[in-house]
Amino acid sequence: MGTNTSQERMQKKNKTLGEFIIENQTEFQYSTGELSKLINAIRLAAKVVNHEVNKAGLVDILGAAGETNIQGENQQKLDVLANEKFKQTLQNREIVCGIASEEEDEFIPINSQDEQHQNKYVVLIDPLDGSSNIDVNVSVGTIFSIYRRITPIGSPVTLADFLQPGVNQVAAGYIIYGTSTMLVYTTGHGVNGFTLNPAIGTFYLSHPNMQFPDTGTIYSVNEGNYIHFPQGVKDYIKYCQMEEEDRPYTSRYIGSLVSDFHRNMIKGGIYMYPKSSKASNGKLRLLYECNPIAFLAEQAGGKASDGYGRILEIQPGELHQRVPFFCGSRKMVEKAESFMARYA
Numbered sequence: 001m002g003t004n005t006s007q008e009r010m011q012k013k014n015k016t017l018g019e020f021i022i023e024n025q026t027e028f029q030y031s032t033g034e035l036s037k038l039i040n041a042i043r044l045a046a047k048v049v050n051h052e053v054n055k056a057g058l059v060d061i062l063g064a065a066g067e068t069n070i071q072g073e074n075q076q077k078l079d080v081l082a083n084e085k086f087k088q089t090l091q092n093r094e095i096v097c098g099i100a101s102e103e104e105d106e107f108i109p110i111n112s113q114d115e116q117h118q119n120k121y122v123v124l125i126d127p128l129d130g131s132s133n134i135d136v137n138v139s140v141g142t143i144f145s146i147y148r149r150i151t152p153i154g155s156p157v158t159l160a161d162f163l164q165p166g167v168n169q170v171a172a173g174y175i176i177y178g179t180s181t182m183l184v185y186t187t188g189h190g191v192n193g194f195t196l197n198p199a200i201g202t203f204y205l206s207h208p209n210m211q212f213p214d215t216g217t218i219y220s221v222n223e224g225n226y227i228h229f230p231q232g233v234k235d236y237i238k239y240c241q242m243e244e245e246d247r248p249y250t251s252r253y254i255g256s257l258v259s260d261f262h263r264n265m266i267k268g269g270i271y272m273y274p275k276s277s278k279a280s281n282g283k284l285r286l287l288y289e290c291n292p293i294a295f296l297a298e299q300a301g302g303k304a305s306d307g308y309g310r311i312l313e314i315q316p317g318e319l320h321q322r323v324p325f326f327c328g329s330r331k332m333v334e335k336a337e338s339f340m341a342r343y344a
């Protein structure tokens with residue numbers, strides 16, 4: 001039987017996520033079984049969280065869990081539940097040696113059964129990004145980022161294993177709990193989107209080889225912060241609003257990074273969360289929001305910047321570090337950077 005080209009493989013109708021993982025094992029730079037375990041753990045947790053998110057309006061699972069996370073944000077009960085579900089499924093796999101989460105102040109070492117734990121990967125997650133949208137029925141998402149540990153296998157995992165630059169990611173992706181639930185991920189060989197058929201609990205390859213349009217006409221930013229933005233951002237927003245060439249652009253801001261990014265990757269656009277006089281490094285966290293989304297953006301032919309340089313090359317200093325974020329169609333990000341450079 002002849003080997004199919006990757007294009008032919010992707011064209012097979014109704015390909016499931018499981019079939020896709022097996023067919024593309026060889027592309028994962030480490031031993032074949034490991035990718036399956038990682039993605040399968042995330043797939044299972046995604047289905048459980050999806051079930052809870054979809055019924056959130058029906059049961060008393062809304063509202064703050066009465067605690068606040070390290071960000072000082074009220075923890076919605078679904079935040080807590082999503083965090084627990086992802087930690088639980090990842091811990092049950094003998095492959096992850098540590099987890100960091102937006103909902104956890106410190107990283108969590110995973111000690112496997114045997115003393116010489118051989119687990120090689122660390123996972124960083126934002127278990128339910130945009131959770132303030134839950135009780136108004138707006139789509140939310142989970143974001144994940146996966147690295148191979150850099151400290152010796154068999155030794156206790158350390159903070160250094162988590163504070164790696166984004167270029168070291170071996171896999172990254174998100175689940176978007178929207179009008180349909182999708183898992184979108186990359187292992188460094190392009191971006192593929194899988195849509196859940198909730199009736200049978202199976203993800204199907206619905207968006208093979210996702211590519212950012214080189215430019216677009218959508219800009220996503222919270223303009224309520226306009227007066228606090230750096231002058232370069234103000235100038236770029238006014239550029240977007242001018243009547244000439246392909247402008248004015250359309251402003252679309254959902255308040256959920258995964259949703260804004262997903263729409264912009266399909267239609268073309270730029271998402272911005274700049275620094276401001278209110279937030280000197282912006283709001284988004286480098287390790288479990290910006291780096292995974294930046295990996296996806298670059299794999300889809302887009303760009304991700306802090307306004308001056310490549311997100312994926314930033315050397316993290318702390319687990320919950322925030323960075324300014326400009327991400328989307330390459331030409332739009334480059335245009336925004338050109339405005340920022342005027343005032344560098």
Ligand code: P6P
Nearest residue numbers: 129130131222255256257258283
């Ligand atoms: P603001 C959600 O809390 C989030 O991290 C992103 O998903 C979203 O794009 C952004 O913050 C919204 O923040 O300040 O505009 O409400």
